[in-house]
Amino acid sequence: MKRMPFEQPTDHYDEKVFSIDEQLCALLKQRKEISNNDPGFPPHKNISNWAKRFGLYEDLLNSVFGTLRNDEEFRPRVEPKDFRRHLPILKSVDKGEYLYTVTFIRQYQNASVVHLNIDWDSTKESPYDGHQHNFFELFLGEQYDCRWDTGSGSTGQFVYSFIVSPPLPDDISGLDLVFREYSVPFGDKPTGLEISMHL
Numbered sequence: 001m002k003r004m005p006f007e008q009p010t011d012h013y014d015e016k017v018f019s020i021d022e023q024l025c026a027l028l029k030q031r032k033e034i035s036n037n038d039p040g041f042p043p044h045k046n047i048s049n050w051a052k053r054f055g056l057y058e059d060l061l062n063s064v065f066g067t068l069r070n071d072e073e074f075r076p077r078v079e080p081k082d083f084r085r086h087l088p089i090l091k092s093v094d095k096g097e098y099l100y101t102v103t104f105i106r107q108y109q110n111a112s113v114v115h116l117n118i119d120w121d122s123t124k125e126s127p128y129d130g131h132q133h134n135f136f137e138l139f140l141g142e143q144y145d146c147r148w149d150t151g152s153g154s155t156g157q158f159v160y161s162f163i164v165s166p167p168l169p170d171d172i173s174g175l176d177l178v179f180r181e182y183s184v185p186f187g188d189k190p191t192g193l194e195i196s197m198h199l
Helices: 015-034 044-054 058-069
Strands: 083-095 098-108 112-120 135-139 145-154 157-165 176-182 190-198
Touching (some): 044 058, 112 135
Antiparallel strands (some): 112 157, 145 157
């Protein structure tokens, strides 16, 4: 998903806190290194105790640690530029009531875009029934950065788009697309569903 460009909320900065802010940055780096960049989230009792001990709001601490947990989401992202071609794929996997399909891959100079289509029989659904959608992540190996970009759908169908960088080769034979489902975003709480497509 595209992030809005950051705009500094105020021109005011109290220089007296500069050394403290610098220490915060050093502590954040140390925290990443010690946890191997996978710190999890502090238990509620810790948050509550720290809020009381340091005179802070629990919701502020929840927000800070929630943001720190998703550190990778703030990494600079590649936006596809200079469209080159479509690579036809047309691979499907049938799992239970759902059909998972990748019909093509869009090739750009600096990235590739993969669309995962999910279809199901919606004839028994009421127009007022909300269909529960989970989240998917795409895995192509260590050499590729894959990120969820957009998702949209209607009755009986949903489409997820993923941006892959560097771009995939035009000859994708032998490549495995692995989609893993999660009940919440950012790779937490896997459902156990994995869709693999060998190209």
